[in-house]
Structure formats: C-alpha cells, structure tokens
Amino acid sequence: DTGVSQDPRHKITKRGQNVTFRCDPISEHNRLYWYRQTLGQGPEFLTYFQNEAQLEKSRLLSDRFSAERPKGSFSTLEIQRTEQGDSAMYLCASSLIGVGPNYGYTFGSGTRLTVV
Amino acid sequence: AQKVTQAQTEISVVEKEDVTLDCVYETRDTTYYLFWYKQPPSGELVFLIRRNSFDEQNEISGRYSWNFQKSTSSFNFTITASQVVDSAVYFCALSEDTGGFKTIFGAGTRLFVKA
Numbered sequence: 001d002t003g004v005s006q007d008p009r010h011k012i013t014k015r016g017q018n019v020t021f022r023c024d025p026i027s028e029h030n031r032l033y034w035y036r037q038t039l040g041q042g043p044e045f046l047t048y049f050q051n052e053a054q055l056e057k058s059r060l061l062s063d064r065f066s067a068e069r070p071k072g073s074f075s076t077l078e079i080q081r082t083e084q085g086d087s088a089m090y091l092c093a094s095s096l097i098g099v100g101p102n103y104g105y106t107f108g109s110g111t112r113l114t115v116v
Numbered sequence: 117a118q119k120v121t122q123a124q125t126e127i128s129v130v131e132k133e134d135v136t137l138d139c140v141y142e143t144r145d146t147t148y149y150l151f152w153y154k155q156p157p158s159g160e161l162v163f164l165i166r167r168n169s170f171d172e173q174n175e176i177s178g179r180y181s182w183n184f185q186k187s188t189s190s191f192n193f194t195i196t197a198s199q200v201v202d203s204a205v206y207f208c209a210l211s212e213d214t215g216g217f218k219t220i221f222g223a224g225t226r227l228f229v230k231a
C-alpha cells in the first residue's frame with residue numbers, strides 16, 4: 001500500500017466556482033477524515049467516515065461543503081461557490097480503530113486550494 | 117471542551133542539543149488520547165506517538181522521548197541530540213475517542229535545528 005493519496009495537489013479556482021477533491025485512503029483502514037489547515041495553524045477537523053457512513057461533521061463545514069465516501073472506499077470533498085476564505089490546505093487521513101500506541105492517523109499530502 | 121496549547125511558537129537549537137517541546141491539554145473526559153505529529157518542510161503530517169490517558173508510562177523511541185503527566189495535564193516531547201533533519205513543525209493533539217476522531221490539534225511548534 002502506498003499510503004493515503006490526495007488529488008489534486010494544488011487547485012487554483014476563481015471565487016464562486018465549485019471544486020472537488022479526492023482522497024484514496026489506506027485500503028485496510030475503516031476510518032477516513034477530512035481536515036483543513038491554514039497557514040501557521042494546526043489542522044482543524046471537518047468530517048469523518050466510518051466505512052461509508054458519515055458520522056460527524058464540524059460546524060466549520062458550511063452548507064457549501066459536502067463529503068461522500070461511496071462504498072466505503074475513496075472519498076470526495078466538494079466545495080460549492082468557493083470563497084476566498086476557503087483557501088487552505090485540505091488534508092485527508094485514514095486510520096484503524098484501536099488503543100495501541102501505534103494507532104494514529106496516516107495523512108495524505110493534502111490539496112492546497114487557492115481561491116482568487 | 118477540549119483544548120491543546122503549545123506555548124512555544126518557534127524554537128531554534130544547534131545540532132546535538134537536546135530540546136523539549138511543551139504541550140498542555142484540557143479535557144473533561146477521564147479517558148482520552150494524546151498524540152504527537154511531525155510536519156516536515158515537505159508538508160505531509162507524520163504520526164509519531166499516541167498515549168492513552170490510562171497509561172502514564174513514558175515512552176522512548178531512539179532519540180525521541182515523551183513525558184506524560186496527568187497531574188499537570190502535560191505531554192511533553194524531548195528530542196535528544198537534535199539533528200538538522202528534525203527541523204519541522206511539531207503538533208500535539210488530543211482526542212476523546214478511541215479511534216481518534218475529531219482530534220484537536222495545537223497550533224504547533226516550529227523547530228529549527230542549525231548545523
């Protein structure tokens with residue numbers, strides 16, 4: 001397995017356009033997460049899936065944001081009518097559920113969104 | 117509410133020095149999970165360690181060690197004999213869920229290790 005893959009790596013879009021990002025998690029992992037990171041800050045939780053079910057959404061996730069994980073495999077994050085404030089790095093991570101010391105997130109390289 | 121505070125914004129050391137990154141957390145739960153992640157200049161976050169609240173044993177992994185103290189709500193990270201490759205932003209994080217969902221990250225500490 002090559003880890004968590006995110007596509008595209010960079011996206012520049014005009015304000016008001018829709019954008020969609022894709023994440024392919026590690027196949028054995030049953031949880032998939034989306035986070036957003038702005039410059040100089042730690043990642044902020046957006047939403048997560050266990051298998052194909054979206055179990056939690058942050059209040060940061062406005063109605064313009066939607067995430068899907070059909071068939072419990074890859075996930076997409078769509079932002080409609082983008083705004084300049086949406087400019088950030090969008091991170092995807094996956095994990096197994098467990099309490100051992102090695103149970104943490106595996107992050108992808110992220111998609112950097114710039115809204116102009 | 118959960119909160120993670122990393123008071124040190126930036127630290128600069130010379131290679132081979134020891135350095136400790138501080139992390140203080142707040143949670144109302146009696147069961148919680150603490151993490152450290154590294155974000156090198158390449159940008160991809162890398163998981164380093166996880167500690168469960170019911171296990172206060174300190175951890176050592178090579179040049180890295182972690183000191184978990186419930187009494188002071190701290191989970192500090194020490195790098196011994198730092199190297200240039202340790203230069204990165206380090207994030208401390210907290211979750212109240214076994215699976216680590218809705219993990220709250222601190223703002224990070226940027227470590228510069230000079231040759």
